[in-house]
Amino acid sequence: MTIGSHIAQGLTPLIDLIYPPRCPICGESVAQQGGLCSSCWSELVLPSEPACASCGRPFGSDVISQGSQCAPCLANPPRHAGISAATLYNDPSRRLVLAFKHGGKLGLAPMLARLIAARLPERDEGDPPPLLVPVPLHRWRLWRRGFNQAALLARELEKAGKGELAVDLLIRRKPTPSLGGLGRKARERALKGALAINPRRTGLIANRDVTLVDDVLTSGATSDASVALLLKAGARSVRIACFARVLEEALNAPRTAPALDTETPEVLGTSGAT
Structure with a gap:
């Protein structure tokens, strides 16, 4: 100690x-x-098995065979190496995210990161630690908010031994509007040229596994763009890690955790990351 x-x-x-x-x-x-109190803890919904082998989407049935893929991944195989979500996005997880991101309760970062860390796979012995890369904010939004919530989570994941923090490997070159409610083509247009690899950090990424960290995964548009950039820059693989994942269909059959926004996400269909 x-x-x-x-x-x-x-x-x-x-x-x-x-x-x-x-x-x-x-x-x-x-x-x-x-x-958390026991009541609120029990209301968090954890992604459960069986789940899609590619994106981790819960199937909601125990008759699915090991290694099965969900329909969106079969139709359009994702480029990421999997999605590790601590919770599914519901009212309790939404309130935690809003308290953390907009309510100034930065002390929630260790708890949220512990829940994410529990979902990350163990790395093979001898493999270098993955790079922990937070989804970046544009400097104007970072200046207004005062912090990048994804970077705070990534820092806590590093403390938990889940990788090596590369806080500025990805940069956001231009501000982007909220992607909620936009179609796929509109999201692509909004993100075009917005994200880039930091030219001062290109030497870090060659043949390294990467964990892309964010607080909430909604449409998957930003994460898909980030994954493409990281792979093009030489990453061996990219896994997405988040605290809450928006999967409305998975909440129709709630799976609760065991007993002991102004930027509300919209549910949008994107293969591999919803």
Whole structure:
């Protein structure tokens, strides 16, 4: 344990006295800072098995054979190496994301990242750690918000031993509008030329596995564009990791977690990443 950890541990009782720990979703008292109450935890929906071998979309049936693919992936095979989502996007996960991204509760980053980390596959012994690449914000949005939520999650994933942070490997060269409600062609036009590989970081990526990190995966348009750029730049593979994934059809048969926005995503159909 580091000196900083010892100091933080020693200050915990004082912090709890001044700011009693409460559930960030409902406000009920909880045992420690950054935790959820049992009621809200049970309302989170975790992606479950069996699932698509390519994108991780839950099938909702236990009669699907191992290695099966969902219809969108069969129709248009994705270029990514899989999607690791901590939760499916529902009201509790939405409230967590909004509190984190717009409510200034940056202290939620370790908890959200722990849930993401639990879904990431273990790497083979001897393989170099994957690069943790956050989906970038344009500098104007970064200036207004003060932080990139994806970068905060990627930093916590690095602390958890899930890879090597490459915070500025991807850059956003121009601002883009909200992609919610746009068709595929309109999304492609909005993203054209918006993302790029940082020319100062090109030496990092050759033959490396990459984990692309974001808070919410909606249409998959931004992640698809990012995956294409990373593969073209020489990445061996790119896995998408997020806290919440919008899959409305999977919520029709809820799978809840076990007991112990102003930018609301729209459900849009995109193969491999919805």
